[in-house]
Amino acid sequence: MAARPDPMRFQNVAIPATATPSAPERTQHQEWDELADRVAAPPFLRPGWIEAWCRAYAKAAPTVLEVRRGGELAGVLPVIRRRRATAGPTNSHTPLFGPLAADEEVAAELAGRAVAELGGALVLEPVDPAHPATAAFADALLESGRLTLAESLRKAPYVAVEGSFDDYLKELSKNHRKQVARRRRRLEEAGHVTVEIQTSPHGLASALEDFVQLESSGWKRGSGTAIASRRANRDFYTEVARWAAERGSLRLSFLALDGRPIAAELGLEEGGVLYALKGGFDPAYSGFGPGQLLTHESLSRCFAAGLESYEFLGRDEGYKLAWTSATRERVRLRAFPRTLGGRVSRQAHGRLRPLWLRLRRA
Structure with missing residues (x-):
């Protein structure tokens, strides 16, 4: 098997000719990462996440479009050139993607550079249609x-995360609250219940093995969607966890019964x-609703820590909607050249509304 490319050996980096080179030691x-800090970007737009994804899934090194202001990096868009279109380094394991930009002007310049440098069709997904940069x-x-x-x-x-946790719980259905309380009580009757959170690199390998086993149990194993179902998936989440642990953002939580x-x-x-x-749970304990109980604990910690939100990610499935009715839309952005081929491609993907109309709905 051919070795995968080094994902951080970026190709065809587009930088304005008038830009001042950054300091060599940076x-x-x-x-x-510093740009991501300045704009409070989600982890999925950071180089560590992109690097882990490329190592696991990419067949070619990414192209990274840059915009600089006074020598300082102000905008970044990593893409991968494919046969039919240029696309972001994303797949079903990517919760969010899009241009990382200091402001809307920089985001617009990134789009201009994408048109000038890449040509052909461009596909970015999943993007946030409500974000100003998008x-x-x-x-x-x-x-x-x-x-x-x-x-x-x-x-x-x-x-x-607004107000107190108790006030939040009162807004949920009475049946849901009773079910959670009943399951917690039954689990405590069965043994000693603890919640443990792995945050550091120390002991991470063992914790990851426990996590992968739980995540890959039950229906996921048979459906082929589990982390353990593909080597690339295991490699990706292992590297993401290590990267997050090194920068202090890892929250690998376990609900344990008598230490298990x-x-x-x-x-x-x-x-x-x-x-x-x-997330995942041991199907042998499904009657206790362990996944539901761990979600309750995670939400409780979010309120106690004064965080802004808890993001379920993925789709609006029933077990998630039991905790909230609020959702964030994720869309696929396609852009085609105004050529005969581009028009044909656009028609092939359906008569969808122009993107800017969707972005302006809110």
Whole structure:
């Protein structure tokens, strides 16, 4: 098997000719992280996440478009050139993607550079249609003459952390509250219940093994969606966990009964937000609702820590909607050149509304 490319050996980095080179001791990786800090970006737009994804899934090194202001990195968009289109380094394991930009003007310039440097079709997903940078990027694509489409992919549930945890619980259905309390009481009657959170690199390998076993049990193993079902998936989440542990954002939580883990949640805490990436439980204990109980504990910690939100990620499935009715839309952005081939491609993907109309709905 051929070795995968080094994902951080970026190709065709587009930098304005008038830009001042950054200080040699500051790597692109460091500048990228500093930009993400300045704009409070989610972890999925940081170089560590992109690096882990490319190592696990990419067949070619990414191209990274840059915009600089006075020598300082102000905008980044990593993409991968494919046969039919240029796309972001994303797949079903990516909760969110999009241009990382200091402001809307920079996002628009990134779009201009994408048109000038890449050509052909561009596909970015899953993007946040409500984010100003996404709107500015899409507007700039339209102004450049591109044909743009937006396709709704999913609605990701989240809980806004406002007020007290008790007040939040009172807004949930009475049946749901009673079920959680009853399951917790029954589990405590069965043995000693604890919640443990792995945050550091020390002991992480063992904790990850426990997590993968729980995440891959039950229906996931048979469906092929489990982390353990593919080597690339295991490599990706292992590297993401190590990266997050090194920077202090890992929240790998376990619900244990008499010291035995029966449910787990892989989370990342960044910028006052807890992102729940993956979870699972031991089906032998399904009657206790261990996954539900661990979600309750995670939400409780979010309120206690004064975070801004708890992000379920993924789709608006019933077990998530039991905790909230709020969702965030995620869309696929397509942009085609205004050529015969581009028009044909646009037609092939359906008669969807222009992106800017969707972005302006709110």
